Amino acid sequence: MRYYVMISFLMFFSFAFSQKDNEYDHYYDLNEAHDQVENLHISGTIQDISKISFKQYKNLKRLKLSLEFFDENTHNTNLNNLCGLQLESISYSSVFYNHVPENIASFFPKCTKKIKADTLKLEYRGKYGYIPKKLFDFNTINSLELKLYQNLLKADYEFFRNLISLKNLKLTNQEGFTYSVNAKLFNDFRSIQVLKIHNSIINKASLKRISKLKTIKHLELLDSDFNNQYLNLSKLKNLESLSLKSALSKEKGVLFINTLNSDNKLKHLSITDCEGFVQDIEKVDFSKLSKLETLKIYAPIDKFPEQVKSLKNLSTLHLQISSWNTSNIIPESTYAYLQDLQTCSINTDDENYNRIMGLKADTIVIDNTNGDGVFLARNTVSKKWGMFQDLGNGAFKELIPYNYDKIDFFGWNASYTKVYKNNKVGVYLSTWSYFEAAKETIPCIYDDLRKVNVDNKNYLAAKKNNKWGLIDWKTGEKISQIDYDSLIELPKVAQKN
Structure with a gap:
């Protein structure tokens, strides 16, 4: 207690x-x-x-x-x-x-x-x-949190030189005031691993000194002014986490990323309100971010950076897009990639997006093919996906509940779509075809489901444990046992039944 x-x-x-x-x-x-x-x-x-x-x-x-x-x-x-x-x-x-x-x-x-x-x-x-x-x-x-109510006096720098074991430094300014960070402050921090500077003016000499702190693992520069300089990361070989907010000019936007060495250790990158970075995001050399696990960009982008998909270790992605209508920002081919990420959040300041926040979703993916207001949403808490339709006037209709790891959009006039859970696939009926009877008819227990046609009758071929069988997609009833070695044998089974 x-x-x-x-x-x-x-x-x-x-x-x-x-x-x-x-x-x-x-x-x-x-x-x-x-x-x-x-x-x-x-x-x-x-x-x-x-x-x-x-x-x-x-x-x-x-x-x-x-x-x-x-x-x-x-x-x-x-x-x-x-x-x-x-x-x-x-x-x-x-x-x-x-x-x-x-x-x-x-x-x-x-x-x-x-x-x-x-x-x-x-x-x-x-x-x-x-x-x-x-x-x-x-x-x-080991840790120093310093809040400045005025610039450091010369006589007090000696105090900081005595902190020979310092590993964590957080430097902030009194709200409403911005004081300069003098390079002398960093002269003797030979073991520092975490550096956080908020609401400060970082001059050229200080930025240069920070760039030489080889032991730094976590660097956070928020609401700070770089005086039109850019951060050189080439010597920060142990850097694992970097957070920047309002710290990049238009001219120096992406240059700091491209100063990374190819053998860098950066795993977490967060960029907020950095206009210069967003404008030139296509110039970022993403090949230098191969170890990146988390990427957060909180500034409106007009086009999804396709190079992000080359980051094989990426598990968490947060993006802010310039409009809720994603058709010109996120290609349809990218939707499956977004659903496969462990954590994904895409938002915007757009009024339409704010309206759908009542759905408690952190990610929205719009069906741009059918153009009928259908979109996928991921629940903020459960991280499960559902499907909804925008009916206008602030009304939304649930087509598929929050219950799945991944959902395919309905095809044109399709009677069902595939849903996924725990790397298994199942079937959910269309609301437009079955109205209130729309539901999950085939649970997510199969490794693969394929449409087959025998004598003008449609079935689903289901694969489980390397064996195949036939299932009625409408009822979920098994037409045959899941006991056949290949798809070739299934038409014969269907004809017998």
């Missing part, structure tokens, strides 16, 4: 203790011990925080410190009660509304036993805040 504690010294010098499984709060004495507390959020002055006995929280895992103001009249006070803490993560922020006193460092002791934490979260406010560098054991910090 997890517990959460919030301490605010602005509220009657007490703190709220809440059990997450119940929606109620209790109030306790300030220094009452709670052995089961795992999360602690403290907000107040240095003098107030110094009164807390952290040793009482024997199971403390996550600590958040918020120094919201400073009492300049505080003397002989320090935070040595923080020394020796061992945590999963610690979050730290400080705001000084007047000015930071010159003796601020004296309030943060040089601990013999420093705070050990796997994750450090900092809100950086430059001259309006303070980073207590003496408190942390830098050798234990």
Whole structure:
């Protein structure tokens, strides 16, 4: 059972203790011990925080410190009660509304036993805040989440140089502000594996330095400005996952992909709102993406990139198309490919598509041959396919329920179509021919079904366990046993019956 504690010294010098499984709060004495507390959020002055006995929280895992103001009249006070803490993560922020006193460092002791934490979260406010560098054991910090409220000051770069074991870095900006990322920040990150930069300006020098971080496996650059530069991926030989959003200019759209070496390890690629990439998608050298397992393009495309079908390891595909009417975007020959993918989502901002979201579908494939409003849809939850008809005015008719791994469209005036499940095939009757009686007549238990005609009578030849037999597609009744070695013998069987 997890517990959460919030301490605010602005509220009657007490703190709220809440059990997450119940929606109620209790109030306790300030220094009452709670052995089961795992999360602690403290907000107040240095003098107030110094009164807390952290040793009482024997199971403390996550600590958040918020120094919201400073009492300049505080003397002989320090935070040595923080020394020796061992945590999963610690979050730290400080705001000084007047000015930071010159003796601020004296309030943060040089601990013999420093705070050990796997994750450090900092809100950086430059001259309006303070980073207590003496408190942390830098050798234990694997992950750093840094939120900037202003550009980094020269004096604070030394702090980041001490993070020699850092493997994960997430850099964000205060909402509504965009600050520059200085190349100095990356000078000493020799072991970094995960780099996430959000809402930042990345200058040429920084982009060049990022391109040389050979240990990176996961790179995420969201809502960031490259200043019309492009990312060179040639040296990122261990890169497995790349996510970009609003980070590519029209001129530099696809060049970053084509800088990959042929022996790259990229498995997951996500592109969002990158106009330059979408405009030149046909210029992407997909041969360099042979190991790709996931491709997500969240920007309207006007033509399905046929080269995608050459990616043999691809199992997840998400595309945004420019119109719900897919006839000019996705060729009919591509439908079977889309259905065979483990996960496939195709959507659009088109009003018609949004209207069909009531069907709870994540992928739509339209029958462009018959032109009667029929389309296949895949259920968002079950990932099973069904067939529907658009009747107009927001009305849709279910032709085949969400129950199959794959469905063939009905042929012109056809009485049935094939449905597939677990790599087996069955038959579903047409609503237009059988109305309310339309249903699955042959379950998906056969390896193959073929139409045969004997004496002007239509049958289905069914194959199972390398044996053939005849089945009435309308009723599902077996005309013969599934016991014949070849199709050649079946006409004789039909004539006898």
